[in-house]
Amino acid sequence: MNIHEYQAKELFEKYGVPTPKGKVANNAAEARAIAEELGGSNVVVKAQVHAGGRGKGTFKNGFKGGVHLVNSAAEAGDIAEKMIGQVLVTHQTGEEGKLVNKVLIAQSVDIAKEYYLAILMDRDSRGPVIVASTEGGVNIEEVAEHTPEKILNEKIHPLLGLQAYQTRKLAAKLGFQGDQAKAFGKLLGALYKLFISCDCSMVEVNPLVLTPDGQVLALDAKFNFDDNALYRHPEIEAMRDPSEEDPREVEASKYGLNYIGLDGNIACLVNGAGLAMATMDIIKYCGGEPANFLDVGGGASKEQVTNAFKIILGDPNVKGILVNIFGGIMDCNVIAEGIVAASKEVGLSLPLVVRLEGNNVEAGKKTLAESGLNLISGDNLADAADKVVKAIAA
């Protein structure tokens, strides 16, 4: 799960990570009032969307730039007016862009130097790793590729946590001296506490900045939270912005289905995540393009199959459906009855290929054959994938 910049700023303030002053505005009047509070001049107005490249983005109404420096409260209001309710297109949003509902009004700070700082959960070392670089404000993946020596990695012990010597080591390697090093240490300590306390899988501060007067501040941040841990963080769960997510994915999650929309035209409905990925792969292998990833769970009930069909059919690109169920424990006949009932309920008219395997499969195949539905039975996974690709080509 991701959050907006203004929400990241709220978390920074709560955990004591130094960051420029600022607040979120829902409309031009609020933007003016906040800018006034911040002193009026030297204030930035930033469009709030879950996408990078905002500064260089363009609104669909023609207004250029999702980040603007302004010098009066009135100007802050005018800019906010031009952003709120408009759709911003950046290199990360795709052509459709993203609707801006809020803007962040923040103090602009003078920058002496930019750095990169992140904490992430590293599966190889099975613990947190701090990644830092003197090359801030740019794409860190490019830095890692071209000048890997400029990337610092510091592994944190899973049980001991961040140690003072590690902070000193990083401060020295980044070139912070004296009071700057102390300021960096304070920020890193607070950031680490936030990372652990909120079950983050990643928190990336880019850029981290040093100001001419020696402050170390987190200027922009990207968070990623461990979805498995959201149950113990209702305050973070509440930060979820469904308007930033694919509506089909939001709908699917209500029914305990795991759905990810893709660009192809062959929908698939599978039980189990590994098998669901493998089913997408075999569709592609047979010359088709998968329209989605959809895992209905290791078991598969009639209700889940019905809901899954509805979500699949909500994608106008879908021209055919492949159902692949390995009913290990569940009775295949129960699944077959579910498929038949669901197809009838949603009035399915697209080609449907069903591959059933497992417990009581013969009865299941019989139910499908006698259903009167125009469905195609696949003998095995390869056969089923081949049949669905041919069916939509026909």
Next chain:
Amino acid sequence: MAILVDENTKVLIQGITGSFGGRHAQLSLDYGTQVVAGVTPGKGGQKFADRVPIYDTVAEAAAETGATVSAIFVPPPFAADAILEGVDAGLDLVVCITEGIPVIDMMKVRAAMAGSKTRLIGPNCPGLVTPGRGEKSHGGCRIGIAPGYIHKRGSVGVVSRSGTLTYEAVWQLTQLGLGQSTCVGIGGDPINGTSHLDCLKMFNDDPETEAIIMIGEIGGSAEEEAAAWAKEHCKKPIAGFIAGATAPPGRRMGHAGAIISGGKGTAEAKKEALRDAGILVAETPSDMGATLVKALG
């Protein structure tokens, strides 16, 4: 032989009185597995299915019944504690089926397990099966949620991160008349107890195992590490499959650990690593079994 468990293994179930744990405890009993105890705090003294004694603690259950292996079916908020209780009781093997455990919990569990004698399999896994010698492999050791009847006792070791994809491979093998020594689902989480590499080593040392199927998926580098080891040390033919060639980068594909991040962990890179190690890679999930036959030569 087989690895980790066999028909003599005594198993206890943590969370046996829950609907999920109870259902699969019953299926294991039906399969002929020696489920000798259940553990549910506060329900000690009761019996499961009129025959399996329930205890309040794992230590008590292990001491009273001689169970050396535990299967965990408790909900995610309590799963880390359940694993640590099994470790504290000195069990040989703890198999955690639970899906949805916070990564930080697993990070702490793994660190706390350093130096202990207990092996962890999972979490977020289907468990493991050493097939029995009876009809439809009855009489084997089934720990977890896999369908027992799809197995057949034999000499192919199977290791995989996924559940139903493992069943697919096992079923293909059984249809081809190739039995399995042990089938291990190591789970789809980013931090788990037992890796592909751990299983390859055990299969390599197991006299009953003659060939291995290794099934991986996008995310992390566990498959690459296993392949690098196999290239130098594995004496047995291996067939492989990697799921997720069509998965978009940056998205979690169902499993918490199945994500391509920063261009790393792609299916293509993993397949390349497997091929480089002399592992025959199945082009589609439909020919995992056939690829193993080819690997056997």
